[in-house]
Amino acid sequence: MAALPTYADVEAAAGRIAGVAHRTPVLRSRLIDEQVGAELVFKCENLQRIGAFKFRGAYNALSKFTPEQRRAGVAAFSSGNHAQAVALSARLLGIPATIVMPIDSPASKLAATKGYGAEVITYNRYTESREDLGRALAEERGMTLIPPYDHHDVIAGQGTAAKELFEEVGPLEALFTPLGGGGLLSGTLLAARALSPETRVYGVEPAAGDDARQSLERGEIVRIETPVTIADGAQTQYLADQTFAIIRRDVTGILTATDAELVDAMRLIATYMKLVVEPTGALGLAAVRNALPDDLRGKRVGVIISGGNVGIDRFAQLLAR
Numbered sequence: 420m421a422a423l424p425t426y427a428d429v430e431a432a433a434g435r436i437a438g439v440a441h442r443t444p445v446l447r448s449r450l451i452d453e454q455v456g457a458e459l460v461f462k463c464e465n466l467q468r469i470g471a472f473k474f475r476g477a478y479n480a481l482s483k484f485t486p487e488q489r490r491a492g493v494a495a496f497s498s499g500n501h502a503q504a505v506a507l508s509a510r511l512l513g514i515p516a517t518i519v520m521p522i523d524s525p526a527s528k529l530a531a532t533k534g535y536g537a538e539v540i541t542y543n544r545y546t547e548s549r550e551d552l553g554r555a556l557a558e559e560r561g562m563t564l565i566p567p568y569d570h571h572d573v574i575a576g577q578g579t580a581a582k583e584l585f586e587e588v589g590p591l592e593a594l595f596t597p598l599g600g601g602g603l604l605s606g607t608l609l610a611a612r613a614l615s616p617e618t619r620v621y622g623v624e625p626a627a628g629d630d631a632r633q634s635l636e637r638g639e640i641v642r643i644e645t646p647v648t649i650a651d652g653a654q655t656q657y658l659a660d661q662t663f664a665i666i667r668r669d670v671t672g673i674l675t676a677t678d679a680e681l682v683d684a685m686r687l688i689a690t691y692m693k694l695v696v697e698p699t700g701a702l703g704l705a706a707v708r709n710a711l712p713d714d715l716r717g718k719r720v721g722v723i724i725s726g727g728n729v730g731i732d733r734f735a736q737l738l739a740r
């Protein structure tokens with residue numbers, strides 16, 4: 420395995436994305452605090468460019484390309500937000516992009532990716548391997564493959580969200596982060612361990628796909644079937660070598676949230692904070708509401724809202740259930 424990224428890499432990433440990525444707002448809600456019984460600070464990555472934190476990692480990775488890599492282009496596989504992140508980063512940097520996406524991706528995500536000027540190739544997520552497709556494509560065309568989480572520069576870039584949060588609000592008792600393949604959680608851990616070493620950091624994955632929890636228990640990466648959940652940004656089947664190594668070393672614990680708990684958390688965020696958050700983006704608050712360790716009651720707790728890319732009709736339909 421290549422050398423793991425460190426906090427120095429997160430700092431370097433922050434320099435590369437400065438002035439390009441948004442420094443997203445940190446919001447609070449007294450009414451949600453009262454319901455939950457803790458003092459919550461929300462890092463709102465649903466208001467990041469492309470509507471999710473993934474722009475940070477993608478832009479960091481692409482901005483490190485050599486002139487030859489820039490000319491040949493970038494390839495990526497993704498069920499959505501990473502696709503948009505690579506497509507927009509590529510356009511800003513003048514790099515051609517080809518993205519492999521599931522044919523059943525939300526229409527809004529397919530359209531947005533094409534809208535940024537990327538070529539989109541679709542596949543069936545239940546029968547084909549996106550890794551194999553992506554790798555074959557990259558090899559055929561001489562393109563550099565940037566995976567959604569299994570990458571040094573992507574992890575470092577994702578860590579800049581928590582870096583900004585700690586710089587703005589100071590130390591926190593705990594921090595809750597959505598968890599799919601672990602890029603966001605790994606980067607968050609690098610920032611937390613450097614800037615607020617006492618903070619308890621929890622990753623929150625969908626209850627239908629708790630592969631990270633199983634992996635930590637077993638001490639090795641556990642692979643599961645594609646989980647069936649509304650949290651489409653966390654339908655990952657396994658952690659990567661690098662994310663597993665960092666998470667195993669630094670995480671406090673892994674929690675889970677059910678689809679019903681995600682919808683309730685989305686409703687709370689919409690009602691009191693007036694924000695549209697996608698199901699995956701609500702994992703952190705869902706866990707804080709349903710699985711907050713007792714000794715965190717009344718404490719200052721950070722929550723990363725990771726994304727807001729859900730079609731407005733779908734959003735209304737989920738909340739109407």
Ligand SMILES: *Cc1c(COP(=O)(O)O)cnc(C)c1O
Pocket residue numbers: 471472473500501567568597598599600601602603604652653655697699700725726727
């Ligand atoms: C990708 C994504 C996640 C999961 O991030 P990982 O780095 O794969 O753990 C969470 N929320 C949203 C909105 C995402 O797009």
